[in-house]
Amino acid sequence: GAVVSQHPSRVICKSGTSVKIECRSLDFQATTMFWYRQFPKQSLMLMATSNEGSKATYEQGVEKDKFLINHASLTLSTLTVTSAHPEDSSFYICSARLPGQGSTGELFFGEGSRLTVL
Amino acid sequence: AQSVTQLDSQVPVFEEAPVELRCNYSSSVSVYLFWYVQYPNQGLQLLLKYLSGSTLVKGINGFEAEFNKSQTSFHLRKPSVHISDTAEYFCAVSRLSGNTPLVFGKGTRLSVIA
Numbered sequence: 001g002a003v004v005s006q007h008p009s010r011v012i013c014k015s016g017t018s019v020k021i022e023c024r025s026l027d028f029q030a031t032t033m034f035w036y037r038q039f040p041k042q043s044l045m046l047m048a049t050s051n052e053g054s055k056a057t058y059e060q061g062v063e064k065d066k067f068l069i070n071h072a073s074l075t076l077s078t079l080t081v082t083s084a085h086p087e088d089s090s091f092y093i094c095s096a097r098l099p100g101q102g103s104t105g106e107l108f109f110g111e112g113s114r115l116t117v118l
Numbered sequence: 119a120q121s122v123t124q125l126d127s128q129v130p131v132f133e134e135a136p137v138e139l140r141c142n143y144s145s146s147v148s149v150y151l152f153w154y155v156q157y158p159n160q161g162l163q164l165l166l167k168y169l170s171g172s173t174l175v176k177g178i179n180g181f182e183a184e185f186n187k188s189q190t191s192f193h194l195r196k197p198s199v200h201i202s203d204t205a206e207y208f209c210a211v212s213r214l215s216g217n218t219p220l221v222f223g224k225g226t227r228l229s230v231i232a
Contacts, residue, residue, distance in 0.1 A: 004161070032217050036222075041224070041225075042224055042225075043122075043222045043223055043224040044208070044222040046220075046221070049219060093161070093162070095162075095219075095220075101217065103212040103213055103215060103217065104150060104167075104169050105217075106164045106167070107152075107162075107164075107219075109162040110161055111160060111161045
């Protein structure tokens with residue numbers, strides 16, 4: 001199957017700083033990537049849909065200015081948590097489908113990035 | 119809008135016993151249905167999916183699921199579990215058209231006991 005990779009897998013930062021998480025499709029081009037957030041013992045909540053070359057589409061309740069998403073190339077999307085606070089601590093996961101795949105296609109997931117804000 | 123309910127947050131089961139993980143969904147439109155598994159420290163992997171046709175779907179690692187439209191359910195089953203099946207299992211739905219995201223349930227933690 002296709003490979004989606006995230007970096008870093010774990011990051012600890014101080015409150016008020018910004019953190020960037022990278023999501024790469026290693027062996028395919030992804031015009032669209034999806035960013036999810038997972039709280040302990042809870043579901044994956046969709047944060048935003050990242051579209052290559054255009055602005056991301058954010059889900060209701062997700063702060064656009066806090067969670068900056070950039071999809072500058074067909075293999076890389078980044079999520080930047082700006083001015084992070086302890087409540088932003090979470091597990092962030094990205095995913096993508098192979099080109100030309102509609103909703104019948106498998107979503108391939110990154111390994112996730114665990115953010116801890118002190 | 120779509121929503122997914124996984125009725126059991128944790129399911130302990132003895133090795134070689136059968137298991138069923140329950141999933142119900144709600145949607146005003148037709149959807150596709152998926153089961154994903156998340157092993158510790160790994161990304162989510164697709165177990166199986168229902169798109170159309172036969173309501174009994176077979177997936178990897180001996181898992182299968184049955185789509186029941188009248189009950190809006192998509193329960194996951196395995197006749198005999200192994201220790202290696204210990205993981206978090208997520209049921210998900212997606213709309214029929216476009217490159218759309220999945221909507222997930224809260225997950226069920228399957229713990230297989232030796």
